[in-house]
Amino acid sequence: xxxxxxxxxxxxxxxxxxxxxxxxxxxxxxxxxxxxxxxxxxxxxxxxxxxxxxxxxxxxxxxxxxxxxxxxxxxxxxxxxxxxxxxxxxxxxxxxxxxxxxxxxxxxxxxxxxxxxxxxxxxxxxxxxxxxxxxxxxxxxxxx
Amino acid sequence: xxxxxxxxxxxxxxxxxxxxxxxxxxxxxxxxxxxxxxxxxxxxxxxxxxxxxxxxxxxxxxxxxxxxxxxxxxxxxxxxxxxxxxxxxxxxxxxxxxxxxxxxxxxxxxxxxxxxxxxxxxxxxxxxxxxxxxxxxxxxxxxx
DNA sequence: GCTTGACTTCGAGTCAACTCGAAGGTGTGC
DNA sequence: GCACACCTTCGAGTTGACTCGAAGTCAAGC
Numbered sequence: 001x002x003x004x005x006x007x008x009x010x011x012x013x014x015x016x017x018x019x020x021x022x023x024x025x026x027x028x029x030x031x032x033x034x035x036x037x038x039x040x041x042x043x044x045x046x047x048x049x050x051x052x053x054x055x056x057x058x059x060x061x062x063x064x065x066x067x068x069x070x071x072x073x074x075x076x077x078x079x080x081x082x083x084x085x086x087x088x089x090x091x092x093x094x095x096x097x098x099x100x101x102x103x104x105x106x107x108x109x110x111x112x113x114x115x116x117x118x119x120x121x122x123x124x125x126x127x128x129x130x131x132x133x134x135x136x137x138x139x140x141x142x143x144x
Numbered sequence: 145x146x147x148x149x150x151x152x153x154x155x156x157x158x159x160x161x162x163x164x165x166x167x168x169x170x171x172x173x174x175x176x177x178x179x180x181x182x183x184x185x186x187x188x189x190x191x192x193x194x195x196x197x198x199x200x201x202x203x204x205x206x207x208x209x210x211x212x213x214x215x216x217x218x219x220x221x222x223x224x225x226x227x228x229x230x231x232x233x234x235x236x237x238x239x240x241x242x243x244x245x246x247x248x249x250x251x252x253x254x255x256x257x258x259x260x261x262x263x264x265x266x267x268x269x270x271x272x273x274x275x276x277x278x279x280x281x282x283x284x285x286x287x288x
Numbered sequence: 289g290c291t292t293g294a295c296t297t298c299g300a301g302t303c304a305a306c307t308c309g310a311a312g313g314t315g316t317g318c
Numbered sequence: 319g320c321a322c323a324c325c326t327t328c329g330a331g332t333t334g335a336c337t338c339g340a341a342g343t344c345a346a347g348c
Contacts, residue, residue: 013324013325014324014325015324024306024307026306026308027306027307029326029327030307033327044313044314044315044325045313045314045326045327046324046326047325047326062249062253065246065247065250066247066250069304069305070304082260085257085260086257086258086259086260088257089255089257090258092254093251093254093255093258096247096251096254097251099247100244100247100248100251103209103210103243103244103247104244105206106206106209106210107237107240109206110233110236110237111233111237113220113230113232113233114230114233114234115230116226116229116230117226157295158294158295159294168336168337170336170337171335173296173297174335174337177297188295188296188343188344188345189295189297189343189344190294190296191295191296213334214335
């Protein structure tokens with residue numbers, strides 16, 4: 001006897017899921033179309049979401065926070081095996097750690113700027129030392 | 145007796161500055177036009193850059209790394225007084241600190257994913273706990 | 289003076305990630 | 319059946335940060 005297919009729990013329309021998660025309806029539809037966060041479909045074609053979609057949404061959010069493109073998000077979420085995911089993680093980790101370090105530097109700079117009385121942002125010696133003496137090869141800080 | 149205007153040291157054309165800094169020539173011209181990194185001009189209209197432009201470039205880079213829009217970069221770099229800059233810094237600092245914390249979480253996740261053998265990225269209990277139990281109000285991680 | 293490789297401006301294009309409005313379908317309550 | 323609030327797709331628009339190509343100028347070397 002084979003197990004019957006589990007009926008997924010799908011209480012949320014696009015609007016409901018948007019309200020629950022803060023992601024705009026247009027974005028949810030866009031993400032579904034783009035394969036980022038696929039939606040279930042009723043017989044009438046309407047999208048439905050359930051609690052099982054929340055983890056993937058969180059992972060989409062985390063990847064976006066890491067500056068991943070949508071291609072990269074799909075890649076990691078839809079990787080055919082753990083090895084592909086592990087490769088992605090191994091590549092991203094040094095990048096993330098480097099970003100953390102540079103954000104620390106930026107935080108120090110901001111702490112200083114918050115109390116600095118110099119007339120020009122670039123004429124402050126303490127700030128210039130922190131900015132112009134990078135710890136090493138400087139990765140691009142911009143996301144994406 | 146008033147001091148004579150100092151003659152700025154301007155050894156670099158757009159191409160030279162681009163080669164020195166890694167910023168593409170089109171981007172330097174664009175940044176100049178947008179007021180992000182203003183260039184000096186020779187009598188013939190050609191742009192020239194000097195060592196004095198490097199600190200501002202680094203600050204542009206740092207602000208971009210913080211996810212600032214170009215409007216924000218201009219605002220902080222061209223702020224009329226230290227108080228305006230301090231306000232900007234005071235607003236950005238908590239954001240940066242929050243970003244650091246979330247990147248730490250993401251780094252933990254990536255460390256786990258790098259060794260995880262689960263068949264699906266969202267079916268890993270350790271990862272789901274870290275993602276679904278956020279430390280508090282969760283700011284948007286995306287830059288900008 | 290000509291050639292060549294740089295420079296300039298200008299208008300438009302590219303890219304990624306959305307967002308919008310039009311047109312039509314669906315389902316509920318009256 | 320009608321009204322209304324939702325749903326769908328589709329094509330195009332928006333936004334921000336660039337990037338490109340055309341047309342013309344500038345300057346150095348021959």
